Amino acid sequence: MALPATRDDAHALDAADDLSGFREEFVLPEGVVYLDGNSLGPLPGRTSARLEEVVRREWGADLIRSWDVHGWMELPARVGRAIAPLIGARPGEVVVTDSTSVNLFKLLAAALRMRPGRGTIVSERENFPTDLYMAQGLADLLGKGFELRTVGRDELASALDERVAVVALTHVDFRTGEQLDMAALTAAAHRVGALALWDLSHSAGAVQVDLEGCGVDLAVGCGYKFLNGGPGAPAYAYAASRLQEGLRSPLWGWLGHADPFEFAREYRPAAGISRLLCGTPPILSLVALECGVEMVTRAGVERLRRKSLALAELFIGLVDRECEGYGFELASPREGARRGAQVSYAHPQGRAIMQDLDRGGVIGDFRPPDLLRFGFSPLFLRFVDVWDAVATLRRVSEERLSRRA
Numbered sequence: 513m514a515l516p517a518t519r520d521d522a523h524a525l526d527a528a529d530d531l532s533g534f535r536e537e538f539v540l541p542e543g544v545v546y547l548d549g550n551s552l553g554p555l556p557g558r559t560s561a562r563l564e565e566v567v568r569r570e571w572g573a574d575l576i577r578s579w580d581v582h583g584w585m586e587l588p589a590r591v592g593r594a595i596a597p598l599i600g601a602r603p604g605e606v607v608v609t610d611s612t613s614v615n616l617f618k619l620l621a622a623a624l625r626m627r628p629g630r631g632t633i634v635s636e637r638e639n640f641p642t643d644l645y646m647a648q649g650l651a652d653l654l655g656k657g658f659e660l661r662t663v664g665r666d667e668l669a670s671a672l673d674e675r676v677a678v679v680a681l682t683h684v685d686f687r688t689g690e691q692l693d694m695a696a697l698t699a700a701a702h703r704v705g706a707l708a709l710w711d712l713s714h715s716a717g718a719v720q721v722d723l724e725g726c727g728v729d730l731a732v733g734c735g736y737k738f739l740n741g742g743p744g745a746p747a748y749a750y751a752a753s754r755l756q757e758g759l760r761s762p763l764w765g766w767l768g769h770a771d772p773f774e775f776a777r778e779y780r781p782a783a784g785i786s787r788l789l790c791g792t793p794p795i796l797s798l799v800a801l802e803c804g805v806e807m808v809t810r811a812g813v814e815r816l817r818r819k820s821l822a823l824a825e826l827f828i829g830l831v832d833r834e835c836e837g838y839g840f841e842l843a844s845p846r847e848g849a850r851r852g853a854q855v856s857y858a859h860p861q862g863r864a865i866m867q868d869l870d871r872g873g874v875i876g877d878f879r880p881p882d883l884l885r886f887g888f889s890p891l892f893l894r895f896v897d898v899w900d901a902v903a904t905l906r907r908v909s910e911e912r913l914s915r916r917a
């Protein structure tokens with residue numbers, strides 16, 4: 513892609529973009545360039561309307577009957593079926609429930625049960641903190657013989673042995689956007705007889721994922737990032753069909769029971785992926801997530817990936833050209849194929865620069881120690897937004913320099 517020379521050239525890229533129509537489907541404030549859709553996706557207009565309808569017509573008018581007549585009971589499985597093709601899973605392998613953290617706990621515990629005699633969970637030091645904490649907490653609960661072992665990214669394959677029950681990794685690094693090799697690391701786990709659990713929080717909706725093709729055993733992911741499901745949207749959990757019969761959730765909630773309304777005294781797990789359900793599903797949040805997922809499905813992950821790579825490539829190219837000498841150091845892989853849908857720069861004044869950007873109408877985020885993080889969520893971002901963001905980055909950097917002079 514040739515770098516645009518002018519803002520009009522950036523407009524021309526938008527005119528040629530077959531996903532450009534999706535932007536109008538979002539509620540976005542005027543004068544803001546939102547480069548944080550990787551952390552909290554924006555509000556689809558349809559979500560407001562649909563929530564209003566469900567609140568008034570279903571909850572308001574039909575009350576408890578809605579569990580049946582409006583299919584509320586089916587929602588965790590239905591939204592799971594919609595997410596499945598986005599991550600290379602089959603129908604019946606994904607269910608929407610709880611948070612990513614809680615699903616990690618359930619699936620890590622289930623993995624340890626499926627590998628009796630092995631007590632080690634392996635992850636990498638740079639994994640997202642909640643992924644590490646949930647594993648630490650589980651090992652603490654189980655006691656002697658159970659541990660979380662964290663290693664550097666390059667040592668992962670060599671750190672595996674026959675004590676490892678499960679390798680738990682995040683597909684796209686939340687700090688740098690680096691994409692891990694899911695196929696190779698899953699195969700490495702399998703070579704020592706361990707299971708592979710992947711966190712897709714920064715992947716689903718932006719990056720192609722092929723769980724089945726990579727032979728992945730278990731996975732979790734978040735609903736409020738690229739899936740635009742709304743703040744605190746419920747998460748999803750995946751288990752390969754071949755494992756489901758032997759899968760035991762440690763949380764025996766009544767909605768994971770084979771027949772919740774039998775009100776039996778003894779727990780019997782539901783058939784299939786529904787055994788990962790626990791308590792009553794959050795219907796309003798599920799409805800919102802369903803709207804977000806529908807848009808991603810309509811756009812198609814392949815087209816989304818192509819656009820997000822183009823947006824990020826434009827950003828990197830413009831920062832190279834416009835912000836040279838201001839001290840930004842690319843902390844993400846330069847090669848698109850090794851990146852998710854975000855670009856990070858290290859800068860010693862990163863936190864203050866991000867605040868300046870925010871005042872200038874560009875929303876990204878800062879991650880310690882020194883990373884400015886920019887997300888390229890392809891459903892609503894325009895190429896001209898990228899142009900404007902870099903122009904603002906250049907202006908605030910210039911102003912910082914002249915204040916110091």
Ligand SMILES: *Cc1c(COP(=O)(O)O)cnc(C)c1O
Pocket residue numbers: 611612613614640642643682686711713714734747
């Ligand atoms: C966002 C994110 C989570 C979020 O977990 P919650 O339980 O929803 O707070 C977990 N893991 C990763 C890798 C994430 O990026």
